[in-house]
Amino acid sequence: MPLISSNVDSVATVLSHLEANDDLGPLALSARDEKLPVRAARDAEIGGVSRIWSAARDISGTLTVHYTVPADATLPARGGAPPFAFSNDGNATSAAGHVFLMLPPNDAAYETSVRWDLSGLPEGAKGVSSFGSGAAKSPEPLDASQLRMTFFMAGDIGVWPYPTPESGFFSAWQGDPPFEPRALMEWTRDLYGEYAQFFGQDAPPPYGVFLRYNPVNAGGGVGLYHSFVTTFGKAGGQGSDIAELKMTLAHEMFHTFSPYIEQPAGLESSWFGEGLATLYMRKLPFRFGLLTADEFLENLNFHAGRYYTNILATAPNSEVPKRFWEDTRIRTLPYDRGMLYFADLDDKIRKRSDGERSLDDLVLAMLDKEKAGKTLANEDWIAVLRAELGAGAVKDFKAFLMGEEPLPVSDAFGPCFRRTTKPLRRYELGFDPGVLRETRRVVSGLEPGSAAAKAGLRNGDEIVFPVPQDKIQGDQDLELKLRIRRDGEEFDLSYLPRGETVEAYQWEMAPDAEPDACRF
Structure with a gap:
């Protein structure tokens, strides 16, 4: 399991109750961290520093592994990142396999099934994965990179159509979007059908669209295995505009069909x-x-x-x-x-x-x-x-x-x-952008005379919450809003991150x- 996947921390360092058994009984496990080669995984990457668990003896027969992970709402604390991390918004939870699946460290392909035990959840709870709703099987044997690129959502969720079809389009959403999700999903289904025809897929495999709330960088998304995830924000804010969400959906869904160059990796x-x-x-x-x-x-x-x-x-x-x-x-x-x-x-x-x-x-x-x-x-x-x-x-x-x-x-x-x-102004953050990638974001390299400096930002200020920038960079009128911690006190600071006009x-x-x- 990677320690960090596309700038999102996995659960490798916080999982608990890890047990492994085979036909001969319990297995003693030891863990080590190793830097694996980085490889392309369609719209993401795999590899990098990873935690590897090894058994003290050879495996005999069927291997069964159990572990527990905290399904708490998490933020991509390192800044801009795809929506891989766990979210427990709206009496439900969801995450990408990237951040919680422990997988065999090889390139073999496996028959894969998903089964849900929802007996501890309120009546009406549903479980959906990239393979469909409820107990579902992958349409083909999957290798480790494809397994990591599956998505999972369970609890009090909306699903359309339900039950999901054996092939073709389905959707699921978590929380309370500030728009009618079914209408957006119907548009997306129509586009999916056109994409399938354009790319010559007469009988397309199951394809799931997942929606969930993102308090940091709403409106973004990521393409995964036979699925993609997009995020929404609060009413009137970023990630609530239907036109923008359609573009995100169209972008991520294209990734599922299109070819990828994998070398260079x-x-x-x-x-x-x-x-x-x-x-x-x-x-x-x-x-x-x-x-x-x-x-x-x-x-x-x-x-x-x-x-x-x-x-x-x-x-x-x-x-x-x-x-x-x-x-x-x-x-x-x-x-x-x-x-x-x-x-x-x-x-x-x-x-x-x-x-x-x-x-x-x-x-x-x-x-x-x-x-x-x-x-x-x-x-x-x-x-x-x-x-x-x-x-x-x-x-x-x-x-x-x-x-x-x-x-x-x-x-x-x-x-x-x-x-x-058209005269437009350049994006200018006003301080070292590398600061925003750190877990503890302490301002350095403040540029004198910049909008950030004029707004009162100082070197040594700590930026409390992650800062999305990709949309702000392209929107001439969006202010950058920061929560600052200085001398033990917190306050809000905002400015228009713009420089010269070109x-x-x-x-x-x-x-x-x-x-x-x-x-x-």
Whole structure:
């Protein structure tokens, strides 16, 4: 079990009542911590410093392991992170396998079943996993990385449809969303069906969407095994806007279908998966009539504005794995810069082929390689680029990895939209961003004259609660709200984390555009 999974602490250090038995009886276990190789696990990573439990003798027959974990509400104390941690909001609990499943340390695949004992819970309690509701079996044998990427939710939860179908879409939610969850889930089901058709899945496996409350970074989500998790906030606050939640759902669901580059391992290849998802989460729903032109533009301009105001916009891709969890300006590059690179590439393919081909063809070609058992690498992407557009496209790709700023042409997002510029201010935290990754967040590196300094923040102040930044970085008007501890006293402090103004690229409707004819 990893000690930390994608910036979230697992229960490795707090589990209790650990017992192991085989056909010969009890097993004595010893624990050690070891740094395992970091590997890609679709939308996350596995490996890193992990706790390994070993038996004092060889195993004989069936191995049974029991342990107890605290199903308390937990926060990703290290800052920005996917919703893996336990939550006990709304008389229910949920968590991803990443943070509580003890698994065999090998690459073997196992038949996997989930069974729930809910006898200690109030009448009507339900249990749902990535495999479906109640007692459920995985649609295929799973290896350790896939097992970790399952999600579990039980207690007083909403489930639709119920019982869950043997194949296709289902959903579950925990707590009290500030919107009608079923209506949102019906939209998501329709999009799932369109995705399945686009990716050629005639009989898609079970696919679950889980919703739960997030007091720290509401509105975010993460793709998991045949499922994904998204989070909501309080009414009127972050994570309560249906349009934004649709984009999160569209993004994470795309991950389930799309190919992944796994070499180089981990976050160095996130430009591919996250860049594609950030483009297609808007492009496909718009194509299928599930998104309006105005909604398309709003989301496009959020990501374009966040990128073209980013002072680290030209940082090389090699910096991403080093500083991903440390600095939001680095963390958002695979999403924003990747999206703009793919939009530019899509436009070039369309125009080169007179509309006969597009980025879709390259994505599906990569998926065919993956389905054939190929572990995808940058070289595979280079091969499809060279075959499609020649050596120039390969040169452009290598320049992109080195940090060159992508700039799609005016009509790259279709004939109804045109490129323009708008004065926007750069995101400026005002102190060392690495502070926010620490368990105890003590301000250092305060920049004199910054908005943070003018608001009264001081070096040595302790920031009590985790601070989400990814959305604030892209929203010109959102203030950063901090709970500060200074000299034994706590107080609130807020400021607009903005610096210099720059002319940033945006897109707008062309004067003669007909919104109903904009899809491409």
